[in-house]
Amino acid sequence: MNLSFNAEERAFQSEVQSFIAKNLTDEMKRATALTPSVFSDPDIGMAWQRALHGRGWGAPGWPVEYGGPNWTPAQRWIFETECARAGVPNVNVMGVKMVGPVIIGFGSPEQKNFYLPRILSGEDYWCQGYSEPGSGSDLSSLKTRAVRDGDDYIINGTKIWTTHAHHANRMFALVRTSDGPRQQDGISFILIDMKTPGITTRPILTIGGDHEVNQVFFDDVRVPVANRVGEEGKGWTYGKYLLEFERGSGIASAKLREGLRAITELAESDLTGRAIDSPDIATRISEVEIDIDALEMTELRVLSALQTGQNPGAVSSILKLRNSEIRQAVTRLGVDVIGHDALAVEPMRPLYKLNHEPALPEDMLTVVPEYLNGRAYTIFGGTSEIQRDIIAKIMLGI
Amino acid sequence: MDLDLSDEQRLLRESAERFVAESYDAEHRRRMANDPLGFSPDVWKQFAELGWLALPIAEEFGGLGGGPIEIGILMEAFGRGLVSEPYVATIVLGAALIERCGSTAQKQASLPKIADGSFKLAFAHSERAARFDLARVATSATRTAQGWRLEGSKIAVLDGHAADEIIVSAHLHDHHGPSGRLGLFLVPATAPGLSISDYPRLGGGRACNVELSGVQLPQDALLGDGNDALPAIEWALDRAMAALGAEAVGIMQMLLETTLDYTKIRKQFGRPLSANQVIRHRLADMAIQVDEARSMALRAALKADSAPVERARAASGAKAKIGKCARFVGEQSIQLHGGMGVTEELEVGAYFKRLVAFDTLFGGSAHHYARHAQLGRTA
Numbered sequence: 001m002n003l004s005f006n007a008e009e010r011a012f013q014s015e016v017q018s019f020i021a022k023n024l025t026d027e028m029k030r031a032t033a034l035t036p037s038v039f040s041d042p043d044i045g046m047a048w049q050r051a052l053h054g055r056g057w058g059a060p061g062w063p064v065e066y067g068g069p070n071w072t073p074a075q076r077w078i079f080e081t082e083c084a085r086a087g088v089p090n091v092n093v094m095g096v097k098m099v100g101p102v103i104i105g106f107g108s109p110e111q112k113n114f115y116l117p118r119i120l121s122g123e124d125y126w127c128q129g130y131s132e133p134g135s136g137s138d139l140s141s142l143k144t145r146a147v148r149d150g151d152d153y154i155i156n157g158t159k160i161w162t163t164h165a166h167h168a169n170r171m172f173a174l175v176r177t178s179d180g181p182r183q184q185d186g187i188s189f190i191l192i193d194m195k196t197p198g199i200t201t202r203p204i205l206t207i208g209g210d211h212e213v214n215q216v217f218f219d220d221v222r223v224p225v226a227n228r229v230g231e232e233g234k235g236w237t238y239g240k241y242l243l244e245f246e247r248g249s250g251i252a253s254a255k256l257r258e259g260l261r262a263i264t265e266l267a268e269s270d271l272t273g274r275a276i277d278s279p280d281i282a283t284r285i286s287e288v289e290i291d292i293d294a295l296e297m298t299e300l301r302v303l304s305a306l307q308t309g310q311n312p313g314a315v316s317s318i319l320k321l322r323n324s325e326i327r328q329a330v331t332r333l334g335v336d337v338i339g340h341d342a343l344a345v346e347p348m349r350p351l352y353k354l355n356h357e358p359a360l361p362e363d364m365l366t367v368v369p370e371y372l373n374g375r376a377y378t379i380f381g382g383t384s385e386i387q388r389d390i391i392a393k394i395m396l397g398i
Numbered sequence: 399m400d401l402d403l404s405d406e407q408r409l410l411r412e413s414a415e416r417f418v419a420e421s422y423d424a425e426h427r428r429r430m431a432n433d434p435l436g437f438s439p440d441v442w443k444q445f446a447e448l449g450w451l452a453l454p455i456a457e458e459f460g461g462l463g464g465g466p467i468e469i470g471i472l473m474e475a476f477g478r479g480l481v482s483e484p485y486v487a488t489i490v491l492g493a494a495l496i497e498r499c500g501s502t503a504q505k506q507a508s509l510p511k512i513a514d515g516s517f518k519l520a521f522a523h524s525e526r527a528a529r530f531d532l533a534r535v536a537t538s539a540t541r542t543a544q545g546w547r548l549e550g551s552k553i554a555v556l557d558g559h560a561a562d563e564i565i566v567s568a569h570l571h572d573h574h575g576p577s578g579r580l581g582l583f584l585v586p587a588t589a590p591g592l593s594i595s596d597y598p599r600l601g602g603g604r605a606c607n608v609e610l611s612g613v614q615l616p617q618d619a620l621l622g623d624g625n626d627a628l629p630a631i632e633w634a635l636d637r638a639m640a641a642l643g644a645e646a647v648g649i650m651q652m653l654l655e656t657t658l659d660y661t662k663i664r665k666q667f668g669r670p671l672s673a674n675q676v677i678r679h680r681l682a683d684m685a686i687q688v689d690e691a692r693s694m695a696l697r698a699a700l701k702a703d704s705a706p707v708e709r710a711r712a713a714s715g716a717k718a719k720i721g722k723c724a725r726f727v728g729e730q731s732i733q734l735h736g737g738m739g740v741t742e743e744l745e746v747g748a749y750f751k752r753l754v755a756f757d758t759l760f761g762g763s764a765h766h767y768a769r770h771a772q773l774g775r776t777a
Contacts, residue, residue, distance in 0.1 A: 001400055001401055001402070001403070001404075001407075001467050001700065002399070002400055002700070003399060003401075003700050003701075004399065005399055006399075009399070074399050077399075276775075279768070279771075282768075282771040282774075282775070283767045283768055283771050285771065285774075286715075286718075286767050286768075286770040286771040286774060287718075287767055289715075289770075289774070290694075290715040290718060290719050290767075290770065291690075291719070293693075293694065293697060293712075293715055293719075294690040294693045294694050294697075294719055295690075295693075297693035297694065297696060297697045298689060298690070298693045300399065300401055301401050301693065301696075303399070303401075304399065304400055304401035304402055305401075305402070307399075307400075308402055310402075315689070318685075318686050318689055321686065322686065322690070385679070387682075388678070388679040388682040388683070389675070389678065389679075389682075391682040391685060391686065392678035392679065392681060392682045393678075395682075395685055396658055396678075396681055396682065396685060398658070398661070398662065398672040398678050398681065
């Protein structure tokens with residue numbers, strides 16, 4: 001057993017570092033640091049996706065035949081870790097990490113040929129139509145209906161919490177095509193062009209002051225049957241497959257460590273009157289750091305199992321749960337560290353394009369919005385309560 | 399980067415788990431709890447035959463040259479059975495200190511005997527006034543014409559009653575008074591002026607308080623060359639915390655399994671306890687914390703030979719985190735067993751008590767979070 005990387009892996013690490021040094025502009029870096037929502041806006045995120053694609057690194061998890069780089073688990077770890085350290089843009093995962101694997105797994109040859117290159121290049125920008133106002137954790141109770149009419153489906157209903165729907169030109173959605181004996185039956189997985197007549201989007205502002213999510217309405221929206229992925233009525237299986245990708249890409253600790261580092265720097269700065277000199281703050285920083293150490297070690301254990309072809313088991317729910325909880329602990333600590341400066345609200349967005357002098361030092365601008373928006377981490381992608389249900393069911397058999 | 403067990407390590411784990419499952423049951427533990435020695439000399443002999451006593455000792459001194467990972471594998475299995483043999487005192491602390499600090503003659507004199515099971519050690523360092531401050535040692539060692547004279551008192555000495563020799567830390571005094579350096583001394587159990595009062599230890603095994611009043615020792619009782627022993631003490635205790643962390647993981651895993659089984663069988667309101675979401679979520683949290691503890695124990699073992707600050711932060715991080723997880727898993731195991739969990743009729747309490755002992759030994763969670771923070775600022 002050892003924690004160190006071999007010579008080849010270290011060479012790959014320098015390769016990643018020099019790629020980042022060459023391609024990550026100061027503008028991208030600053031915009032990323034000043035984005036208090038989950039994903040970078042498309043101008044920043046897609047610029048980075050294009051750079052990655054130019055290097056052949058646009059889709060780390062994809063098979064080689066579709067443009068994946070054929071990395072080992074260790075290489076993926078190194079790549080993600082170096083990206084987190086450098087503060088690269090947070091590319092919206094809906095394309096490469098979510099709909100991509102479903103199309104690869106279950107799509108027709110025509111769908112693969114058409115969509116996959118456009119995901120890689122960043123030409124298409126995807127959003128996810130899963131949740132509905134009446135279907136949150138109980139996702140399979142969804143009611144948006146697709147009725148067959150010749151070679152089309154006619155879709156009526158509404159989707160909610162749709163991240164970046166206001167930027168996206170495509171949506172993958174779960175819709176009800178029939179009513180089966182179980183509510184999971186009769187759901188289909190459909191790819192929708194967001195410019196289709198009958199689609200309207202309503203912005204939803206979150207408590208941190210950001211417009212990242214939306215509600216999307218479908219009013220007699222015509223979508224070709226050819227846009228269905230896989231079999232009619234099997235959408236739930238494909239959707240669940242995708243949720244596993246959403247929960248555990250399994251490499252989150254490096255980003256958490258960067259978040260904690262930024263908060264620790266603030267705590268060590270005169271801007272906060274050296275908050276770290278308070279033993280309570282110093283101890284809490286250690287507490288969070290140790291939680292990150294534990295998560296990182298669990299991620300590495302999974303990685304090591306994957307490398308030798310073992311199945312790591314139902315640990316992805318543990319990773320999702322702990323990542324979201326620790327992220328919230330980091331952001332909570334941030335609010336406590338900046339003290340009175342937590343009172344100041346900066347309502348303008350994006351924070352990296354303000355046309356006035358903000359009331360706060362730039363390093364503090366995202367602290368409160370990240371804490372407030374960050375309450376969503378234990379809710380999206382399956383709430384913490386749902387994750388505990390999964391752990392109890394799959395790991396403990398109860 | 400490789401965190402999979404090697405074939406040898408897998409074999410070690412299998413044989414340790416098998417041995418513990420076959421040799422340790424509730425009845426054995428109850429007998430040991432009332433035994434004046436607190437463990438079985440026959441079992442110790444078997445440990446020697448299985449090569450477990452030789453495990454971390456260098457090959458040139460009759461050992462097998464294993465490291466912290468192998469110790470962790472063994473300790474996790476020991477945790478599952480609440481093993482009460484003096485493995486930490488003799489092997490993890492005692493043999494390690496001799497190997498790190500001792501002269502070749504000192505190593506040759508004791509390590510082969512430790513490996514074959516005929517010689518046991520203990521480490522006396524903690525003092526009442528020092529609390530968990532490792533540098534604070536009032537016990538003194540003064541030079542005499544023949545060698546050294548030791549004065550002082552030690553507390554919480556693991557298995558000191560069973561040791562052939564106790565390694566005692568003392569502040570080295572010269573004719574000007576305290577030198578600012580600590581030394582480690584090999585004190586035979588039979589040394590005049592040494593008195594040991596032992597007591598049953600929370601969660602199994604025994605510990606003792608040790609008084610040293612005018613204990614006369616020869617020149618070569620000093621372990622090593624008289625350089626400050628504090629770095630070696632910190633090193634040994636960091637490794638011991640990694641080992642004890644692995645033992646705690648075994649204990650917690652056992653409690654999780656036992657409690658899970660109980661909630662499936664125990665029926666109230668016409669259905670098993672595990673049919674209630676509040677119970678399932680509690681068990682999920684317990685499973686998560688056992689897994690986090692496992693990661694931290696492994697991490698501390700993997701970093702046991704790193705540079706001092708990195709090693710110490712990994713050890714304190716593990717001690718703090720595992721201590722916190724251990725209290726949660728232990729307390730919830732009792733809670734989910736209901737009234738029966740509070741009785742001596744089930745084994746849950748014995749496992750819980752060993753976890754409480756783990757958390758408090760060498761400093762509790764609060765102390766180690768603070769030490770971690772302190773070390774972070776000096777790094």
